[in-house]
Structures are given as structure tokens and as C-alpha cells.
Amino acid sequence: MTVLEHRTSTAAKEPAKQRRTELAAFLKACRARVAPQDVGLPPGLRRRTPGLRREEVAQLAGVGVTWYTWLEQGRPINASEQVMGAVARALLLDEVERVHLFRLAGLATPEAEASLCPTVDPVLQVVLDGLTPMPAAISNRRFDVLAYNTAYDALFPGATRTTTPNGRRNSMWCAFTVPDCCNPFLNREEELPRMVGVMRAAYASHVGEPAWEDWVRELSAASPRFRELWAGQQVAPTVTTLKVFRHAGVGVIRVQAAYLTVPGAPELYLVVYTPEAEQDRAKLEWVTAHPDAPVSDHVHG
Helix, strand or coil, X not given: CCHHHHHHHHHHHHHHHHHHHHHHHHHHHHXXXXXXXXXXXXXXXXXXXXXXXXXXXXXXXXXXXXXXXXXXXXXXXXXXXXXXXXXXXXXXXXXXXXXXXXXXXXXXXXXXXXXXXXXXXXXXXXXXXXXXXXXXXXXXXXXXEEEXXXXXXXXXHHHCCCCCCCCCCEHHHHHHHCCHHHCXXXXXXXXXXXXXXXXXXXXXXXXXXXXXXXXXXXXHHHCHHXXXXXXXXXXXCCCCEEEEEEECCCEEEEEEEEEEEECCXXXXXXXXXXXXXXXXXXXXXXXXHCCCCXXXXXXXX
């Protein structure tokens, strides 16, 4: 092995080593704050440190003492979701702590992630409404549209109205599955590879989670273009970008899509479409004032 290869290999191992170190420290801290009587054990005598002993955690979790000791020592050992779930219960972790534990262990946490952000804070809906006539929405990393204002709904109804053919409240589903002739999103040739790249980057934190795997499988079946882009393994950052829409009532609308993270909800982001020119602003105002106006100038029989 060359010096460069050795350095590269060592650098690749550092994040995993650091994560194991963090995991060990977290487990020790959690163990120290649980009193024996909290988990139905006698307090005992001559406890040199507060909290549970390692062997007691191992007993409660149904794992070997040696295995748990190695886990607290930060050794590179494998841990399944079931076993780490048992450790979480033994240590009386709440949902946020359980998510943190699983992340440090490099495990998927589909149920916990879902429970962290089941709904959008009502205050954020007030923010969305206040941005009108600029279209704005809150989505998760799978592009599910969780909340939106009237301007967004009027401009991009295929992403908000489940009553449309094969409708899902998801902007990527709409972008890939609505036919070209009536898709309001015009510059898809440039934007779709970037969108898939952004989702591919987020997917790295959710590999193996049923909700994500089902989503990728369903969209791959519905759209050959998505399937092709997904197979390309390209990743992309979330950056401000030009989006071009069309509306039967006003024609082409050009907006800059800006993305903002939502504090306390790492899986959510706020997207705001700002008009590129005054004429685009005027068109957005008209679209917002006429929410029932058809986006397309035709319907399929």
C-alpha cells in the first residue's frame, strides 16, 4: 500500500471511529442517570458510581456482558436494530434519544424519524400564508409536500392535489409522472437530474428504511426517466435554482427557488419561489387570485 492509499484508508475510517467514540460516551451517560429502582432492580450496596452497572444493562437488554462492554468501549462491533432497541429500552431512552442512539450506531430509524416530524408546526403555515403571492411549501427529503400556501397550490396543483390522475402530494412525483403536454413544470430537462441528485444525497441517511425503499421502487416503476437517473448514482447539493412554470391563464412564469432548513426538524425544508422579474410577480399575483383557473389549456379524455 502506498502512503497516499494508507492516508486515504485511515481518513475513511475516522468518521466511523469518531461515531463509535460518541456512541460509547452517550451510552455511559445514559447508564449513569438510570437508578436501579427505576428499572425494578434493588438499589444494592457499595455502588461506586451512580446509575446502572454494565452487567445490569446487559441483563435488562438480553445481551452478553462482554458484548455490551465492548459497545461502551467503542470497539468496532455489529449491532442490529432489534438489539439496539433493547438497549434503548433498558436505558429508558425517549424517542429523540433513541433516534440519536441509532444514528450513532449507524442504524436506520424509520419509526423514530417519522415520529419526530409527524406534522408541520401550525406557526409555519402562518409563515407560508404570509409569503403569498410568492409560492411556498414545506417538504421533506422525499419531496412530499406537507404544507403550502394558495400561490403554490395554484401554480403547481399536481404536487398538492391528490385528486389529480395518479395524484400524490409530492413535487417529484408530479414532475416525473404528469405528461409533458400538461405538466406545469417546464425546465425539467435541467432540473430533474438535480432533484434526483438531491434526493440521492438524502437517501444515504435512510438506506434500508421501508418508506424510502418503497418510494424509490414505486417511482421507478412509474417513470423510466426517474429509474434511469436514479441508477446514475449522481448526488447534488440543495442550492437556489431557476424553475420555469407555465399556466394557461398567464403563460410562462420564471422563479428562483430558494431552500431554507427548518430548525428542530432536520428532515424538512422550506422552499420559496421568488419571481425573477416584475412581469413574473404580476403573473403570480393573477394565478393566486384565480386559484381555480386551469393550469393546462386542455384535458385528457
